[in-house]
Amino acid sequence: MKRRDFLKVGSATFAGSVFGSVGLLTWAPRSYAQTISKTFYITDGYQNLITGENVYFRGFSDSQNIVNVPGESMIVQQGDTVKITITNTLDSTHSFVIDGLVDSGPIAPNQTKTITFEATDVGSYLYYDKLNAPYNRLVGLHGGFAVMPNGLSNQMYPGSPTFVQQYFWIFNDIDPVWHSAIANGQTPTTAYEPRYFTLNGLGGRPPGAPGAHDPNIDALTDPRSALHGHIGDRTLVRILNPGLAAQSVHCHANHVEWLTENGQIRPDVWKKDCLYLDGDMGALDAIFPFEVPPDSYPPVTTGAYPMHLHTEMSQTAGGGYYMFGAMTDIYFE
Amino acid sequence: MGMRNGGGMGGGGGGMGGACFVYPDAPATPGIVSPDVTYDRGIYMNGSMTMDDGRSVRIWGFTDGFGDGGMMASGPFPSPAMRVRAGQVVHSRLDVRGMMWLHTIHHHGIEPADHADGVGHITWDVDGLYIYQWRPMHPGTYFYHCHTNTVLHAEMGMYGALIVDPPEGPGTLLSGGPTYDAEAFWVVDEIDSNWHSLSWDAGTCGADVGLNTLNPDYFIITGVDGSGTSAMNLPPISASIQVGQKLLGRYICAGYHPQRINFGGLTGTVYISDGRPLPNPVQVTELRAISGERYDIIFEPTEPGNYIISTDIIDWITGEVLGTAKTNVTVTA
Numbered sequence: 001m002k003r004r005d006f007l008k009v010g011s012a013t014f015a016g017s018v019f020g021s022v023g024l025l026t027w028a029p030r031s032y033a034q035t036i037s038k039t040f041y042i043t044d045g046y047q048n049l050i051t052g053e054n055v056y057f058r059g060f061s062d063s064q065n066i067v068n069v070p071g072e073s074m075i076v077q078q079g080d081t082v083k084i085t086i087t088n089t090l091d092s093t094h095s096f097v098i099d100g101l102v103d104s105g106p107i108a109p110n111q112t113k114t115i116t117f118e119a120t121d122v123g124s125y126l127y128y129d130k131l132n133a134p135y136n137r138l139v140g141l142h143g144g145f146a147v148m149p150n151g152l153s154n155q156m157y158p159g160s161p162t163f164v165q166q167y168f169w170i171f172n173d174i175d176p177v178w179h180s181a182i183a184n185g186q187t188p189t190t191a192y193e194p195r196y197f198t199l200n201g202l203g204g205r206p207p208g209a210p211g212a213h214d215p216n217i218d219a220l221t222d223p224r225s226a227l228h229g230h231i232g233d234r235t236l237v238r239i240l241n242p243g244l245a246a247q248s249v250h251c252h253a254n255h256v257e258w259l260t261e262n263g264q265i266r267p268d269v270w271k272k273d274c275l276y277l278d279g280d281m282g283a284l285d286a287i288f289p290f291e292v293p294p295d296s297y298p299p300v301t302t303g304a305y306p307m308h309l310h311t312e313m314s315q316t317a318g319g320g321y322y323m324f325g326a327m328t329d330i331y332f333e
Numbered sequence: 334m335g336m337r338n339g340g341g342m343g344g345g346g347g348g349m350g351g352a353c354f355v356y357p358d359a360p361a362t363p364g365i366v367s368p369d370v371t372y373d374r375g376i377y378m379n380g381s382m383t384m385d386d387g388r389s390v391r392i393w394g395f396t397d398g399f400g401d402g403g404m405m406a407s408g409p410f411p412s413p414a415m416r417v418r419a420g421q422v423v424h425s426r427l428d429v430r431g432m433m434w435l436h437t438i439h440h441h442g443i444e445p446a447d448h449a450d451g452v453g454h455i456t457w458d459v460d461g462l463y464i465y466q467w468r469p470m471h472p473g474t475y476f477y478h479c480h481t482n483t484v485l486h487a488e489m490g491m492y493g494a495l496i497v498d499p500p501e502g503p504g505t506l507l508s509g510g511p512t513y514d515a516e517a518f519w520v521v522d523e524i525d526s527n528w529h530s531l532s533w534d535a536g537t538c539g540a541d542v543g544l545n546t547l548n549p550d551y552f553i554i555t556g557v558d559g560s561g562t563s564a565m566n567l568p569p570i571s572a573s574i575q576v577g578q579k580l581l582g583r584y585i586c587a588g589y590h591p592q593r594i595n596f597g598g599l600t601g602t603v604y605i606s607d608g609r610p611l612p613n614p615v616q617v618t619e620l621r622a623i624s625g626e627r628y629d630i631i632f633e634p635t636e637p638g639n640y641i642i643s644t645d646i647i648d649w650i651t652g653e654v655l656g657t658a659k660t661n662v663t664v665t666a
Contacts, residue, residue: 207356246623252452255608294444304447305452310625311623312544312589312624313547316544317545318541319542320536
C-alpha cells in the first residue's frame, strides 16, 4: 500500500483556469466551444482524522503522489469537448462515469485511458467510479462537474435566477470499517454505520481545535466550502451527495433559492432554510443570495454564520466531537 | 461581529468541567432597543416525558420565565411557544446564570444578526443572561432550539414552537392571503433513549458517546408518544372542525431522520414552507420532509370523518420505516 499525502487545496493554480474549484470563481463565457483536457490519477492513501484514526481513501487525484478527495471540480461550457485522461495506479479496476455524459468502462490496474465526450446538457454532475458500487465511490472516487450554458456567465440554465459566483458542496459519510474492508479488497459485510461526515473532504475544526482556521484541514475555512460575499453577491451552490445518508442542508442568515432537485429543474423557485438532500447520489442546486439578514434589527450587512447539516448526527466525528462534521461558515464581508 | 479567533479549548472555568470547544460569554446586546415583545427563558435539565409503555425518559428544555435553574428543575415539553407578529422587535432573554452548563437559543429559520443567532462557535454559548434581539419579517411556522452541542441538546428536547403571525394576528396566514379557523401543531420527533442519560457536554472533548448513530425507540408528536392513541383527540395536536371550516396544520420536522407525513385522506394546500410563501401553493395528500423543515398546510374538508394524520420516521441511510407518530383530525357535519 502506497502512503500518500492528502492535498485538499492550496495548489493555487485555479485562478483563470477552467477548472474552478475555489470560491469566488467567475465563469468567463466563450462564444466558441473548446476542447478541455484534464488528467486524473487514481490513487489511494490514509488520512489521519481528528480522532487520530487513520482511514483509507481512494481519489481521482492531480498527481500520482497525492490523494484528492473529492477530486478537483471541473466547470465546462455546453458544447465543449471534454478529454479526460485517467491513469489507474492501483491494483484494482476502476472507472470514470458522469451519468448521462460519459462512462469510461473498466480501467485496469496500471492502465491509462483517455475518454472524450461532448458536454451536451447543462447542470451539476458527480463524476465517480461506478464499479463495485457504492464502495469505490464512498471511499473517495468522486468529484464535481458542471456544464454552464453556452455563452452565459450568470445563469445555471438559460432563464435561471442569476448569480455572480459558484461553489460545489460535496458531502460524504464515512464508515471506517467499510473503508478497511475495501482497502483489503473485500466487500463490506457489516451494517453501514458512518462515523465521519465531510464537506468537500473535510470536517469542521471549531475555534481552538487543532487545525482550526487551516484551510487545508478545516471545513469551516476551506475556500472551496466557506462562502464569502458582500451584500448582493448571489452565490450558486452545486450540492452533491456521493454518501449514503440523506441530509438536511441548513443555511443560517439567508434562505436559499432552490433551483433543482436530482437533476430536475423545480417547477417553482422556493425559498428554503433546509433542503432535503437525498442519500446515495442526491443532488441539489441553490442560490445563497447574500441579502441583508431579513430579521436582523438593527439591520446588519456583515457577520459570520454557519451552514450545517440539520441531520445532526452528521455534525460529529467518531461518535462525539460536535462541530467536527460536515459544516462550513458563511461570511458577509 | 466577526468570527471569533479561538480560545475554545477547555471551555474555561465557571464550572464548565471538562467541556471542550465551547465559548462561554454573555455580553451586552449590540444595538439594543426597547422591544415590542419579550420572552424570558430559563433552563431545565431534569424534565421527563412518560411514554405509552410507562417508561420515563429524561428531557431538557426551556422554562417560561427564568426559573430557578437548579439541578432538579423541570418544565414543559416542548418548551413554551413564542408567538409574535411580523415587524415586532422581540427580545428572547436567556438566563443561564449560576448554572453548571452552557446553552443558547437559535431561532430556527429566523435570520437575525450573528450575535442574535445563538451559534456558539460563531459567537458564544451563554453562561449568564443574554438578550437575543430580532425582528421577524416573514409570517410562518418556525421553532427555536438550543445550538450548544446541538446534536445532543436538540435531541434532548430543547425546542419549542415559534409562530410569526402577519400583523393581522392569528387567523390569517399571510396578509391578503388565506385565513383559517383552527390550528393543529404537528411537531414530529424521534427519541433514542440511550442518548438521554448523557451529560450536557457529552462527546465535546472527543469521547465516543455514539452521537453518530440515532437509533430511536420512541416516536413523538408535539411532546406526546405518537405510537398509539395518546396524541389522538388531544388539542392542539389533534383538531376538531366542521365541514366548511379551515384548519391550518403547522408541521415541523423536529427529528433528525427523514419523515413522511400522510394526511389520512385529506387533501391540503401548502401555502408556506420554512417561513416563505410558495410562488404557487401546492395541493398535497402527503409530504416528505427533512430535519428542520416546516410546512404550513390549510385543509378545507368537505366530508365528515376521523382522519388519521400519520408520520413515518424513516432511517436516513436505509430508508426503512423506524416508527410512526399519529394524531387525528375530526370533521363533523
